[in-house]
Amino acid sequence: MPKVTEEYRVARRTEIADAALRAFRRKGFHATSMAEIISEAGLSAGAIYGHFPSKEALVMEVATRIIDTRVADVEHLAELDPMPAPSALPRMLVEGMQRELGSPNVMLQLWGEAVTDPTVRALAASVVNRLRAVVGRYVSRWQQREHGLGSDEADALGAEQSVLFVAAVQSYIVQASLVPDFDGESYLRTQEKYLPH
Amino acid sequence: MPKVTEEYRVARRTEIADAALRAFRRKGFHATSMAEIISEAGLSAGAIYGHFPSKEALVMEVATRIIDTRVADVEHLAELDPMPAPSALPRMLVEGMQRELGSPNVMLQLWGEAVTDPTVRALAASVVNRLRAVVGRYVSRWQQREHGLGSDEADALGAEQSVLFVAAVQSYIVQASLVPDFDGESYLRTQEKYLPH
DNA sequence: GTCTATAGTAGGATAGAC
């Protein structure tokens, strides 16, 4: 298989997935027809189906991108030195997401989709777990550095508290998508104030 | 308009809405066809459409029921004497919801629907606001009784903290729906531990 | 690989008898 062709194929897939994301952002997953994605991509039905076998495959591709980027962001954050306080995690996660997506709407739609679609649900579940894991490690490391805890004790604290940080992000997504005059800045400040230090 | 007819009409609407809820619980909103709702209700298409003009109207009816019951529960809770501590609110809300719905899945689907459907979004937004308001009043009252705060100070604290309690519930709904082996009991214990007292 | 045109199908809604 020649190298140029493979690169071209990947580029096309990316191009199509980007167009799909733009369309989904406007109208959601099921409200968006293949015709709209096709039009957004500036291609034709045949061209799209040559790269993705179905609309669901396209949804999965887009979802995987969003999600993998998010987890990578956190993992990257855990490598920083000095480490920001864990209470700053929700803000960083939320801001990264908005930078990439424009709005958290798509995330909420994805969750709704996951309820009835086992494939999407498996993906979403793995994300929540990966996010909790990486946040837990982050908290553990922070506790050891900042408060001199032993690694066992710090790990336990990280496992326990990680759920709180993840919850803060999830609730931000819900409220930012649903409440028209949601004050994200105020929400984040309150969470930072009450989350453990 | 004779009284008997009106009562009958309401009873039928309730019957249909209940059947729709059962169907939605299994497969979600859009994955459920009118045929399934019709079958679940043991009626026919004509009978259903005589009471609800469209599938969307049926979704709205079901959503309104779920949501109004939830808000009423909190309002009722606020009248109790002695008042349970505010940190117990998420557990009570979650348990009430599960008693009524079986699982929080439908709630998450509703949120997903809200992203693209303005009518549903308006409903969901009003619920979040009503919930925050009633929880805020609850916290305020609790702070005055338990810690002797002045009403202005207590109100401010209630407004600030209410978002935390609502967030705990929202995140429970997300995780319980998405993560197969989600440990709700452990989640609630952790939230209760860290939520303000 | 990509296009146009279309096949195939599912599901929401309605018409008209009773």
Add this chain to the structure above:
DNA sequence: GTCTATCCTACTATAGAC
């Protein structure tokens, strides 16, 4: 008010030319 039968729209996916 309710039932049966059916229409019609909208969508995904494919077939075949270039």
